[in-house]
Amino acid sequence: MDLKEIQNLIRFVAKSGASEVKLEMDDVKITIKTGDDDKAPTTFLQQMPAMQMAPQAPAAAAPAPAPEAAAPVAPVAPAEDENSKYITIKSPIIGTFYRKPAPDKPMFVEVGKQISEGDVLCVIEAMKLFNEIESEVSGTIVKILVDDSSPVEFDQPLFLVDPS
Structure with missing residues (x-):
């Protein structure tokens, strides 16, 4: 499964309204969880190009990049x-x-x-x-x-x- 397919899957899950989707293939296991915060899937997508798949499993890893991403918004x-x-x-x-x-x-x-x-x-x-x-x-x-x-x-x- 390539990066583009994973991103399309994330978009689909975000639009579908599902709260959690698990996908297991030969050598890949993906769990996508959405919460009340609409920014959560966006944060996940921002991490995807860096290929940081493993740290996304813990819930604590996802909120950490969000404050960092919010800081550069002010200069923009x-x-x-x-x-x-x-x-x-x-x-x-x-x-x-x-x-x-x-x-x-x-x-x-x-x-x-x-x-x-x-x-x-x-x-x-x-x-x-x-x-x-x-x-x-x-x-x-x-x-x-x-x-x-x-x-x-x-x-x-x-x-x-x-x-x-």
Whole structure:
């Protein structure tokens, strides 16, 4: 079972409303518990890219990263004020973000590129389907907020666009 499948399982459990799911396969045992706190599955997902599967079994390990993750949020708030003049293009779906149509092709957009409505900005792969994400605004790409080949969530900011 790869990381992507585990993340999809976590999302499914979180949306289903189940309080606990246990999955045992040949060499993998996974237990996903959800509580009253909606942040618990998110904390679990943040730990997943680091492949810290073993420490997640104890309940004490999950709350520990949450305060650490909350601390960096404060410095981000002033940056959002500076970026308030920009339009944020967000992910319409959950999947894997790709900046180019194929490994041997050029990137769809770069920082500083002028875009128009309908221009393809990226591709998001969801369930083996590649969905082209088109711009709904015209302007200049100011910042690309996601790394190539990274998993993205629904409504996650992908690009900052200067409409002027």
